[in-house]
Amino acid sequence: MTRATASARPPGRPRSGVNAVVFAATLSAVHELGYARATVDRIAAAAGVAKTTIYRRWPSKGELVVDCLLDAFGPVPLEGAGRAELMSSAVRWIAAKISEPGVGDAFAGVFSDAVSDPALRKVLSARLQEPYRVALREALGEPDGRVLFFIDVVVGTLLHRMGMTGEPMVEADVAELVEMVVPHFGGDAGTAEGVSRGSR
Amino acid sequence: MTRATASARPPGRPRSGVNAVVFAATLSAVHELGYARATVDRIAAAAGVAKTTIYRRWPSKGELVVDCLLDAFGPVPLEGAGRAELMSSAVRWIAAKISEPGVGDAFAGVFSDAVSDPALRKVLSARLQEPYRVALREALGEPDGRVLFFIDVVVGTLLHRMGMTGEPMVEADVAELVEMVVPHFGGDAGTAEGVSRGSR
Amino acid sequence: MTRATASARPPGRPRSGVNAVVFAATLSAVHELGYARATVDRIAAAAGVAKTTIYRRWPSKGELVVDCLLDAFGPVPLEGAGRAELMSSAVRWIAAKISEPGVGDAFAGVFSDAVSDPALRKVLSARLQEPYRVALREALGEPDGRVLFFIDVVVGTLLHRMGMTGEPMVEADVAELVEMVVPHFGGDAGTAEGVSRGSR
Amino acid sequence: MTRATASARPPGRPRSGVNAVVFAATLSAVHELGYARATVDRIAAAAGVAKTTIYRRWPSKGELVVDCLLDAFGPVPLEGAGRAELMSSAVRWIAAKISEPGVGDAFAGVFSDAVSDPALRKVLSARLQEPYRVALREALGEPDGRVLFFIDVVVGTLLHRMGMTGEPMVEADVAELVEMVVPHFGGDAGTAEGVSRGSR
DNA sequence: TCGTAAGCGAGACGGTACGTCTGGTCTTTAC
DNA sequence: GTAAAGACCAGACGTACCGTCTCGCTTACGA
Numbered sequence: 001m002t003r004a005t006a007s008a009r010p011p012g013r014p015r016s017g018v019n020a021v022v023f024a025a026t027l028s029a030v031h032e033l034g035y036a037r038a039t040v041d042r043i044a045a046a047a048g049v050a051k052t053t054i055y056r057r058w059p060s061k062g063e064l065v066v067d068c069l070l071d072a073f074g075p076v077p078l079e080g081a082g083r084a085e086l087m088s089s090a091v092r093w094i095a096a097k098i099s100e101p102g103v104g105d106a107f108a109g110v111f112s113d114a115v116s117d118p119a120l121r122k123v124l125s126a127r128l129q130e131p132y133r134v135a136l137r138e139a140l141g142e143p144d145g146r147v148l149f150f151i152d153v154v155v156g157t158l159l160h161r162m163g164m165t166g167e168p169m170v171e172a173d174v175a176e177l178v179e180m181v182v183p184h185f186g187g188d189a190g191t192a193e194g195v196s197r198g199s200r
Numbered sequence: 201m202t203r204a205t206a207s208a209r210p211p212g213r214p215r216s217g218v219n220a221v222v223f224a225a226t227l228s229a230v231h232e233l234g235y236a237r238a239t240v241d242r243i244a245a246a247a248g249v250a251k252t253t254i255y256r257r258w259p260s261k262g263e264l265v266v267d268c269l270l271d272a273f274g275p276v277p278l279e280g281a282g283r284a285e286l287m288s289s290a291v292r293w294i295a296a297k298i299s300e301p302g303v304g305d306a307f308a309g310v311f312s313d314a315v316s317d318p319a320l321r322k323v324l325s326a327r328l329q330e331p332y333r334v335a336l337r338e339a340l341g342e343p344d345g346r347v348l349f350f351i352d353v354v355v356g357t358l359l360h361r362m363g364m365t366g367e368p369m370v371e372a373d374v375a376e377l378v379e380m381v382v383p384h385f386g387g388d389a390g391t392a393e394g395v396s397r398g399s400r
Numbered sequence: 401m402t403r404a405t406a407s408a409r410p411p412g413r414p415r416s417g418v419n420a421v422v423f424a425a426t427l428s429a430v431h432e433l434g435y436a437r438a439t440v441d442r443i444a445a446a447a448g449v450a451k452t453t454i455y456r457r458w459p460s461k462g463e464l465v466v467d468c469l470l471d472a473f474g475p476v477p478l479e480g481a482g483r484a485e486l487m488s489s490a491v492r493w494i495a496a497k498i499s500e501p502g503v504g505d506a507f508a509g510v511f512s513d514a515v516s517d518p519a520l521r522k523v524l525s526a527r528l529q530e531p532y533r534v535a536l537r538e539a540l541g542e543p544d545g546r547v548l549f550f551i552d553v554v555v556g557t558l559l560h561r562m563g564m565t566g567e568p569m570v571e572a573d574v575a576e577l578v579e580m581v582v583p584h585f586g587g588d589a590g591t592a593e594g595v596s597r598g599s600r
Numbered sequence: 601m602t603r604a605t606a607s608a609r610p611p612g613r614p615r616s617g618v619n620a621v622v623f624a625a626t627l628s629a630v631h632e633l634g635y636a637r638a639t640v641d642r643i644a645a646a647a648g649v650a651k652t653t654i655y656r657r658w659p660s661k662g663e664l665v666v667d668c669l670l671d672a673f674g675p676v677p678l679e680g681a682g683r684a685e686l687m688s689s690a691v692r693w694i695a696a697k698i699s700e701p702g703v704g705d706a707f708a709g710v711f712s713d714a715v716s717d718p719a720l721r722k723v724l725s726a727r728l729q730e731p732y733r734v735a736l737r738e739a740l741g742e743p744d745g746r747v748l749f750f751i752d753v754v755v756g757t758l759l760h761r762m763g764m765t766g767e768p769m770v771e772a773d774v775a776e777l778v779e780m781v782v783p784h785f786g787g788d789a790g791t792a793e794g795v796s797r798g799s800r
Numbered sequence: 801t802c803g804t805a806a807g808c809g810a811g812a813c814g815g816t817a818c819g820t821c822t823g824g825t826c827t828t829t830a831c
Numbered sequence: 832g833t834a835a836a837g838a839c840c841a842g843a844c845g846t847a848c849c850g851t852c853t854c855g856c857t858t859a860c861g862a
Binding site for chain 6: 010011012013014015016018049050051052053056
């Protein structure tokens, strides 16, 4: 085994590092124009890149935005003393992310496109939901169904507020959201008597 | 003053009763094709009506769908012995409605469109959210903010599930949703000590 | 017979008379920019018309140009005392048409596109060649094969000159072309001994 | 004679014999897909060569095809007893070449492209027409104008037939072409009145 | 019974975005 | 220096949809 089995590096001109620039341009365009009017052409122009370059990397506008969100979110911060703190920090983290300029719009935008586009829906759930679901499942020790329900509640609530008002949820309401979900999902393992008293 | 206060009747040819047909065609088209591909042309064709007729009655596709949903929902059923039962029945009612073929897709669809369209957002919140907010406020005796939060949680969760999976939320999860919100919003007036213990 | 059997008029908004405007814009654009760079977008803009309007009427750029040429050519002038005069005037007519600004370029352009596009080739031969072939066949009393050959020689020669030099054929060469084809196709019926001595 | 007469040899790595391969791939691609869809990418792939290699050797698709045709044609065969036979053999030679698979399509294709591209037109006339014009002028002893006209007629006719029908001109029509041009250009110097006009 | 006001069907039209394709250039690595 | 591989740019193409507009026709009411 001389030179490593895995390809040393693919031949041809390597891709230039435009992903970050495109992501920034995407968020900025979505923030300023809204999801629907954030044209691929406009994003390309803002990023100083040809449209073909974008379509070479992402097969559709939807997938571009999904990757963009993935990049914007990064991994869930799962530090925290107990379950309560852990859940609380996760909720506050996603709420903060969705509040960032462009992110909430972009999220709601792809989400809405995905409603009518099964292919995009698959991408959305596989790329954007799956990793967090897995991470949360391991951190909380809850079955998949519960974790998915947790995500539905938290993200759904935040997006609904965003969609209805055009503004991200204010701090006080995020706090109430935390107060609602933490007890339900078992405030603190060991102390709470009704952990996962859900019917499942 | 003899002639009645409300205008006896507007001049010109009265509108024929096509609204119901258009609503049905809309839901059916959305159910079969998804929101985005449920073209106004297609809806018109399915309803056996000219596109002009639709645009004479509704200024945009979004408002058509809003009216369609309004028609599909009807008033909230607010019967129920106590607060708990009342909230529970409201949650189950909206969950059932969103499960009806086409309704969930249509709801998620307009909702998504509204993200990038402030005008539609205004319509959505004024026509589709307002009436239920008022009804719930009076039935529950909670301040506006709490009621809005309640709606965000319930509807947001249901729509997120619908958008992510393409399927309405199953009964077991609806039950869990009830179990989560009812205690939080004050299980039963009078007995519960922590009614609206929320931070507001 | 009260109202005439033939449909009084089709329903819907009648087409506005944009054809002529589009034809003019097409020739002008082709003349100024050449066939390839005479974009449909540019033609539409020059005609003050939406691109969709063009694509509603003509399925492709090629067919638009074919119709444009058809409009520019008009019917063959088949007056003339004898066969010789008739042929001569036809040759000079097509030579003059091809010399008009834009026409030659447009002709050579579609022609070239048709080489790689069987569908366009069919349109070209059916719409642009057929009528003239029929008219010439009846005027000259020659079999189809001979008429097609006549067209190949005359149009082919003129286009080849145009394509090679970028300029239409000068008068002297057109005269030589006439001198070549007229004797070959039977100078004048009755007098010429070798009328259509061809074997077809 | 050890060192060869001219240039010992250019420095650097000698070009491998890819020209022939590319020419073959070009003709084959054009034959199978038509000129327009015979992409440079596809030609490169078919030749097992990188696109860069093609663009290093030929500055544009047009020039590649011109060289390809030059290679396919080779020199005009100018043997023949008298003028008539000489012209006849030249016509039949070019007709046969244009009938070869891919050659006619390629010729018509570049020709068409040249209409909108002055640079390509220059190349076309300088590389593809000039040598034959010179050879014919010396062989026939006609002035340049006449020779160019001869080429316009013969090549124009053959290409027009090819472009309109998609098929090369059949033998019978080639014969008629010969019968038309030979007398016009002076069948046999001074003597022959009707050289081989009845050959069909 | 006629005029006015509006509803309605059919479809053209403007505008705008999407995603695809191509020609041609540039960058990197390997020989 | 030549070649392979492929990223990149610029920009045209054809399609889809929305919402508006233009017609001709029909239905109602009121004078």
